[in-house]
Amino acid sequence: MRITVTVDGVDYSDEVEPRTLLVHHLRERLGKTGTVVGCDTSNCGACTVHLDGHSVKSCAVLAVQADGREVTTVEGLAREGRLHPVQQAFHRNHALQCGFCTPGMIMQAIDLLADNPDPDEDEVRHGLEGNLCRCTGYQNIVRAVRDAARQMRPGAGPDAERVDEAKLVGRTPTHTGGGGE
């Protein structure tokens, strides 16, 4: 099947097997290896990206489901050489060690902050519950997300991503593809 997906602001038109998962399409066809695969069961969240501005686990979305839609990966967050506030906060708060979960964790954190710009510790922990980290014990991740929230009030989504603001109207906290909550 031929699909056209906008990834990090660039349109890509490709022939894909219907069974191809979005994460494999991103990694293997488009070279977007910043997004990674950590499990087979949509538990770990390492592959989290944004699809039309909502976080999804890209191992739980078929590439064909992304046809005509907009995908943002961790590689598309920095703007004009400036890191996204959540990326900065992860660095500043030592919220990563091996860094394998980090792309998914950052994408989920941005989504969380779009839903709730000022989460308390418990809300951050629940908002990241679908993203596993084996290195940090989560403490510095929680700290980073709250730090980012302070830096970027009133919310990250439309500003941080190349997504029409109109598409975010009526956004609901229920995500497609097994995203975070």
Added chain:
Amino acid sequence: MTATAEPEASDREVGKARLRKEDARLITGATRWTDNMQLTGMLHMALLRSPVAHARITAIDVTEAVKMPGVLMVLTGQDVAAEQGSLPCAWPITEDMLAPPAPSLAVDRVNFAGEAVALVVARSAAEAHDALAAIDVDYDDLPVVLDMERAVADDADLVHPDLGSNKSATWIFDSAEAGTGADVDQALADSEVVVERTFRQQRLIPAFMEPRSVVVDPSPDSVTMWSATQVPHILRWMLSAVLGIPEQQIRVIAPDVGGGFGGKLQVTPEEVLTLVVARRLGKPVKWTETRTESMLSAHHGRDQLQRITVGASRDGKVTGLKVDLLADMGAYLRLVTPGVPILGAFMFNAIYKFPAYRFTCTNVFTNKVPTDAYRGAGRPEATFAIERIMDELAAELGLDPMDLRERNWIKHDEFPFTTVAGLTYDSGHYEAATDRAKELFGYDALRREQSERRANGDPVQLGIGISTYTEMCGLAPSRVLGALRYAAGGWEHAALRMLPTGKVELITGTSPHGQGHVTAWSQIVADRLGVPFEDVEVLHGDTRVSHRGMDSYGSRSLAVGGVAVVLAADKVLAKARTVAAHLMEAGEGDVEFAAGKFTVRGTSTALSLGDVVVAAHVAHNLPDGMEPGLDAEATFDPDNFSYPHGTHLCATEVDTRTGAVKIRSYVCVDDVGKVVNPMIVEGQVHGGLAQGIAQALYEEAVHDEYGTLTTATLADYLLPSAVDLPHFTTDRTETPALSNPLGVKGVGEAGTIASTPAVVNSIVDALRHMGVDDVEMPCTPMRVWKAINRRGDAVPTTPGAGGGLGSVNVDDQAHARGGAE
């Protein structure tokens, strides 16, 4: 370097919470994971794994598989039997240890479910996996051996009938024989109080986040392997030994590696097989595992049955300690499998002054995934058993468990102290760490609250758990490793390249996979040479760049590898001083070095290190006979282990109606000696705590009666998520190690070693008045409930649900997780 002035405290890099250099590519997705590699013409390998735990392979039919689209090659064990050799075991713990041959691809028998039996190489990974389904294997089932106690019985079925026994080896340490203490049987016979317990160390799965991956690029004259490994140097050596490829023709690269925790301290079947097929086809080949493959075939950790006996006088002085272990090897002996429980032998006596000690460990084969190193490797097991039984002894004696510990631990003025296990602890201050922890925890207030809740019959009871641990790390003095029959050394290497622009390249033999060595090593070099932190580049993990090394495990990187960096820098400075003296026409004894500058005492003559580097590089004017350049290298072999210690306190609330456990407060005060980067150290402690707490509450690798791993996905194996873990309160005391010039001890394993018994002790403490004296790990609500209600056998204990499924209702308590059973 006596004249090397120390920089002002505020200018010092060491001790500063430097943000990590490593982060830049990790937070932007510009990473170099092995699976990201794409080489021209690259093919993909997939492995067919046995669904049965023990069987003869009677036939394998690959005729349909080879016809599948994109398939280039299908191989069975018979096809590679002559070439694949036997996977290495580098730690034959006894002279008469039984060890079976360990083929990468099973030839005529499978010995655990998940063992590879055939491989496919195809143009794409998907095509390779598709073809696996077309391979037909006939298995003739053999009796499955799973239970260690049954495995060591006289009439047991055998995992390896050729060996004649399921006992691989028995290893004994006896303090009377070693001359380090008295006879333990006599000591126990003479004791006023004797407490004996059996604890189970459940099997765990390291579960690093990055699945393993291997890429091999063969060329006619050399072969390059990228692997998600902790041990590129050991891997290169072992690949050469196993496959007979000359070592100089093998280059191993560990690029970005996504966690290891001991799980990537291995020479794997998959590395061997990828290399074999890439050479046969003359094409680059990649293998990347699925998560389920990882859980079914990458080595597991722990899995011991521990019988421990402790004697004491009525007034609470310990008199003797006896430990009998059964340690599950699984089906094969991997790289250091047999040695893992032996590392624990020196740690059961912990921080206490036992006068007599005997340790016996029997290593047992079963039809399960091989075990090997997992964060702490032998020491968490030992620490758990001793810290648990100290609580049991305190209960028996009617003493506060902290009071009992204080009566028996080594006092700070008794260091250096040679223990009953024969180790000499160089430094420590258990009183200071404990005082600080109790203060942060509010120990006395929590004890009062506990009494009130007991008196009121509160359905949610409060428990306080203690773990006053130490560990031996910084692996290790080569001489000691040799005496323990470990095949490799324990030194570490570093080299400094002084570049003509004044910048520095540091090559380390350690192989980081998340620990932040690039940042910490830069800090060490910056301080030592007086160069800016930013001017130091750290190179590692490529055997062509860093040719000498023993890699990263056992909390050794800083305590051994970091010290090698210091020694190399000191060599650079020693030569630079001679050059500087020559250039400044001064006597070497009059030359001082501080903050990157050489000066002549009592004059204004000065020369920066950068100037000296250039002078040494161009070599226009060097002392007669001096070689150009300031590059230097050094190898450090410690003469002792290092001994971090600390006090961990855990308060849990246990719902006596449901068995649900909630950690209310977790405080730890660790003493890891001098600290290079406190931010990184704290992060290591957090991660260590998470894994230790996960053993206490959540994780367990479970096999059914056929030997099938029923927890082979992250939906079944409960890796804790952010809602499953508490906020940690951490602090440090600082007693410098005396065994190395940095005064550092290592921190990678401390949190994991210490935390598990603190959590379990707190749960038992909450329920002690209800007659509970043990809860088996992981302490799921069902196990806790069964302990309260004395429902041992009548109710089956099933594993908890996996993490990350979004299964928790926001309104629920986080601690209800794992309660899906």
